[in-house]
Structures are given as structure tokens and as C-alpha cells.
Amino acid sequence: MTATAFTKMHGLGNDFAIFDARVAPVHLHEAQVRALADRQRGIGFDQLILLGQSDKADVHMRIFNANGGEVEACGNATRCVIALLGKDAVIETRAGLLKGELLDDTVRIDMGEPRFDWDAIPLAQPMDTMDMPVGWEMLERPMAVNIGNPHVIAFVDDPYAVDMARLGPQIETDPLFPEGVNVNVASVSDNAITLRVWERGAGLTEACGTGACATAVAAIRRKLVSGPVAVHLPGGKLTIDWQPGGTISMTGPFASAFTGEVEL
Known part of the structure; x- marks a missing residue:
């Protein structure tokens, strides 16, 4: 079986395993995510991040919680992905396009407009x-x-x-x-x-x-x-x-x- 590379990052302790599927496909299902999230038997993380190609932005980001469910947005993960890319970038998510600015040791993200209805x-x-x-x-x-x-x-x-x-x-x-x-x-x-x-x-x-x-x-x-x-x-x-x-x-x-x- 071929091993798949990942990067472990965190934003203030909110931690992620980031898989880059832009070069080679990475296929995951809920049970796999739950197993990988196990802190005793897997990698251990709050969220798994799957990066892919985007025709709207610099990169596409999918976000899976530790229970295997896919969610729309994660601010800490977005900062980490900008840092991983090493440049200012636009990230496509289920919540829309998020713009990130890489500063000296921090990242600034435009998280879009809040909704109240x-x-x-x-x-x-x-x-x-x-x-x-x-x-x-x-x-x-x-x-x-x-x-x-x-x-x-x-x-x-x-x-x-x-x-x-x-x-x-x-x-x-x-x-x-x-x-x-x-x-x-x-x-x-x-x-x-x-x-x-x-x-x-x-x-x-x-x-x-x-x-x-x-x-x-x-x-x-x-x-x-x-x-x-x-x-x-x-x-x-x-x-x-x-x-x-x-x-x-x-x-x-x-x-x-x-x-x-x-x-x-």
C-alpha cells in the first residue's frame, strides 16, 4: 500500500492534518477520517484538511471534522493553509472564497460578511x-x-x-x-x-x-x-x-x- 504524505499544523492549538491532493488524488470516507483523528491510534486532529485544484482560486479546501462530517468553514485552518502556501492567496471553500494575507508571523483572513437571518x-x-x-x-x-x-x-x-x-x-x-x-x-x-x-x-x-x-x-x-x-x-x-x-x-x-x- 502506498503511503500518503500529510502536514500537521495548528492555529492556537486547534490542530489539523493537511493532505495535498493537487498532485496525486486522495480519497477519504468518513470512517477513515474518524480513524485518522484518533489521538491514540491515528494522527490525531480536530479537523482534516484536503487541498485540491480550483478554477476560481489558488487552491480548493475541504474541511472534515474529527467525526468524519464535512463542514463549510474553519478560520484557523484557513490561516494554516495560507502559511503552508507561503504567500497571499485566495482559498475556495464551501463557505465561499476566502482571501488570506501572509504577514511576518501571522495571517490575516477576510472571512466575508456575517449572516443573521x-x-x-x-x-x-x-x-x-x-x-x-x-x-x-x-x-x-x-x-x-x-x-x-x-x-x-x-x-x-x-x-x-x-x-x-x-x-x-x-x-x-x-x-x-x-x-x-x-x-x-x-x-x-x-x-x-x-x-x-x-x-x-x-x-x-x-x-x-x-x-x-x-x-x-x-x-x-x-x-x-x-x-x-x-x-x-x-x-x-x-x-x-x-x-x-x-x-x-x-x-x-x-x-x-x-x-x-x-x-x-
């Missing part, structure tokens, strides 16, 4: 996504934003006091969210955000780029902060900027862990 999240029924009349224990009156993928955001006094391991999967699979949802719990102080994220299909993560974007946008809409805003996640800091009516800018670091080969 209930059917764009999507939700199972119409409601005001800026002040949702629902709640889960202490997580009351949340907001919802689509950043290429769906997010729900609740502001609390202390995100680390919330039992995310229990509430995260409960909210992720709530019938209100027909495509599942990423769960963000945040606090605000001195124009900065402290954030924890339960990521759809991956679980509690060290960092989530789209979650940072969604939470910053929600906080700006509620006039809790103004952009640019520092978002502090367990793995480190991202800087998010957004003005209503415009696109979201996300700036943050990237890191290479190792390269390897695996038999698929």
Missing part, C-alpha cells in the same frame, strides 16, 4: 437572532450568526464556570439547529472577549476561528465592544475586526508541528 443560520423556526427567546440553564437570550457555518453565542460572567462538556453536545444537537451548531460562551471586559467554544463535530477546542469571528460580531452588534477586538481563547489570542455592513477580518498565528506519511 434565521433561515441563514439556519434555525428550525423564525426568531430574532440578535435576542433569541430560548436558553439552556444559565445560557439565556443567546445570539446566532452564520460565518460560513452556524454559531450560537451566549454572554456570561465567567465562561470557565460553564459545564461545556455537558451543555455543548446538548445545544449542538438541539432540534432548533437542523444542521447542528457551534456553541460559543463568552464574557466581555475592557473591549476584549474571553471565549470557549464547543465545536460542532469536534467538541471542546483550544481555539475556533469562526467562533471568534461570530462572537466578536455578536458583541459588536450588542454594543458590548468595538472593533478591532482581542478574543482570548484557551489556546491564545485572535484579533477580529468588523464594521456593520462589511466583511470580517481575522488575524492570528499559525504553527507547523510535523510532517509524516500514513497508509490510507
Whole structure:
């Protein structure tokens, strides 16, 4: 069996195995992704990234969560791919075209415009996504934003006091969210955000780029902060900027862990 090369990278601890299928095809199914994601018996990662040719951009990026499901967007992975390419580039994703700028030791990504309509999240029924009349224990009156993928955001006094391991999967699979949802719990102080994220299909993560974007946008809409805003996640800091009516800018670091080969 022929071994297939991969690169292991991470953005603030949110880690990826990146396979480049632009030269030789790489065929994967859900069970393979789940096996490769196993941190004891496989490579171990939050997401698997599959790069391919694009006739619209510099490269096409597919994103698979650790559970094998394919998703639309991943901000941390987008930064890592720009770093891997070693240049400013446009990346085609299921969420659209994302433009990345390689800086000295960080990458800035234009994440596009957020969406707020209930059917764009999507939700199972119409409601005001800026002040949702629902709640889960202490997580009351949340907001919802689509950043290429769906997010729900609740502001609390202390995100680390919330039992995310229990509430995260409960909210992720709530019938209100027909495509599942990423769960963000945040606090605000001195124009900065402290954030924890339960990521759809991956679980509690060290960092989530789209979650940072969604939470910053929600906080700006509620006039809790103004952009640019520092978002502090367990793995480190991202800087998010957004003005209503415009696109979201996300700036943050990237890191290479190792390269390897695996038999698929």
C-alpha cells in the first residue's frame, strides 16, 4: 500500500492534518477520517484538511471534522493553509472564497460578511437572532450568526464556570439547529472577549476561528465592544475586526508541528 504524505499544523492549538491532493488524488470516507483523528491510534486532529485544484482560486479546501462530517468553514485552518502556501492567496471553500494575507508571523483572513437571518443560520423556526427567546440553564437570550457555518453565542460572567462538556453536545444537537451548531460562551471586559467554544463535530477546542469571528460580531452588534477586538481563547489570542455592513477580518498565528506519511 502506498503511503500518503500529510502536514500537521495548528492555529492556537486547534490542530489539523493537511493532505495535498493537487498532485496525486486522495480519497477519504468518513470512517477513515474518524480513524485518522484518533489521538491514540491515528494522527490525531480536530479537523482534516484536503487541498485540491480550483478554477476560481489558488487552491480548493475541504474541511472534515474529527467525526468524519464535512463542514463549510474553519478560520484557523484557513490561516494554516495560507502559511503552508507561503504567500497571499485566495482559498475556495464551501463557505465561499476566502482571501488570506501572509504577514511576518501571522495571517490575516477576510472571512466575508456575517449572516443573521434565521433561515441563514439556519434555525428550525423564525426568531430574532440578535435576542433569541430560548436558553439552556444559565445560557439565556443567546445570539446566532452564520460565518460560513452556524454559531450560537451566549454572554456570561465567567465562561470557565460553564459545564461545556455537558451543555455543548446538548445545544449542538438541539432540534432548533437542523444542521447542528457551534456553541460559543463568552464574557466581555475592557473591549476584549474571553471565549470557549464547543465545536460542532469536534467538541471542546483550544481555539475556533469562526467562533471568534461570530462572537466578536455578536458583541459588536450588542454594543458590548468595538472593533478591532482581542478574543482570548484557551489556546491564545485572535484579533477580529468588523464594521456593520462589511466583511470580517481575522488575524492570528499559525504553527507547523510535523510532517509524516500514513497508509490510507
